[in-house]
Amino acid sequence: MTPARRYASFVGLSVTLVLAAFIVLGSGSLVRFDAALVCYTFATLFAAFGVTYRWVMWLQRPPTAMYWKRGGQLLGRKGGFVRHSIPLMRRFLADFAANRFIWRRGWLRGATHWCIMWGCVSAFAITFPLVFGWVHFETLPGDLTRYRVHVFGLPAGEFAIASLFGFVVFHGLVWSSFLVIVGVLLALRRRLRDSGAAALQQFGEDFLPLLLLFAISVTGLLLTVSYTWMGGYGYDFLAILHAATVIFTLLWLPFGKLFHIFMRPAHLAVGLYKDAGSEGEQAHCKRCGDPFASKMHVEDLIAVERQLGYRYELEGKSKSHYQWICPACRRALVCLGHAALWDEQRSSPQRTRRALRKDAQSIEPLTV
Secondary structure, eight states: OOHHHHHHHHHHHHHHHHHHHHHHHHTTTTTSOOGGGHHHHHHHHHHHHHHHHHHHHHHTSHHHHHHHHHHHHHHHSTTHHHHHHHHHHHHIIIIIISOHHHHTTOHHHHHHHHHHHHHHHHHHHHHHHHHHTSEEEEEETTEEEEEEEEETTEEEEEEETTSHHHHHHHTHHHHHHHHHHHHHHHHHHHHHHOHHHHHHOOIIIIIHHHHHHHHHHHHHHHHHHHHHHSTTTTHHHHHHHHHHHHHHHHHHTTTSGGGHHHHGGGGHHHHHHHHHHHHSOEEEOTTTOOEEEEHHHHHHHHHHHHHTTOOOBOOSSSOOBGGGSOHHHHHHHHHHHHHHHHHHHHHOTTSOHHHHHHHHHHSOGGGO
């Protein structure tokens, strides 16, 4: 096992143990823990380990680690946290909470992503505290018409059971299910009708997550229908079916496409990095002299490439690097290289194709 895997395993196991300790402490030493939900709990602990392991492995990749390192340096500078906190909060609300980056691609895709994301986030926020025993409801002594909310065993307010607030709270998962179903149907519509999406989609990456979310939402709604209007008919079967879909999704969560939910907040460091780069010194092309990117970005890109085993140093007197060439000049160099090969072929017609191909392969792309 590599050091990176050992470190990711250690962090994942630590997070899992901490979560288990919070479950025990938050439920009053399992006094408020429902034994019927033990399967959900173990599936959640497995998902916590898997998600943390993959997340830490992702953070240790050279490009991601560079963003993480630079983000910490920018915030750790004198006055850096105060300077960048407002832009970070603005990006969090606009890009993460409101999904601005998706709405720019089209209102239908924005609505799809927004419904699925907030349906899942609200469902997680409701389900996990209830499953772990962190939140529970008790009737008031001598008054069976009101509930008192307890959070980690401490009273946090009370409300009338038959009130509008009580109706909204007790049906919170219903509203989450409606949001997810609407988002899933919109996503399926696009994947079945958009030829561009159909050409690239895969069942495990594109259809399976949608089917799992749809199954969880529908079976959850059927449970509400069963105990509300059908007198509990088929409730046991529906409860087992719903539990199976939820547990399978939790077990699959670290390995599938839904893992990007946990990657998205870390992308805020990319926005911070770009903002800092635009305000700092710019890199000028070694060929034309025009600015094309931030100097910090080019230097970090060269360092990351060397960590990955790629070296694009230019030969000659300058001893420069290919990353110091702007994209326009790179395209021009390719054209010049092709033109040089063509002129060489025309000036030496007696050379065979095999000899010409051998010479072309021996020419370094960066020295053209």
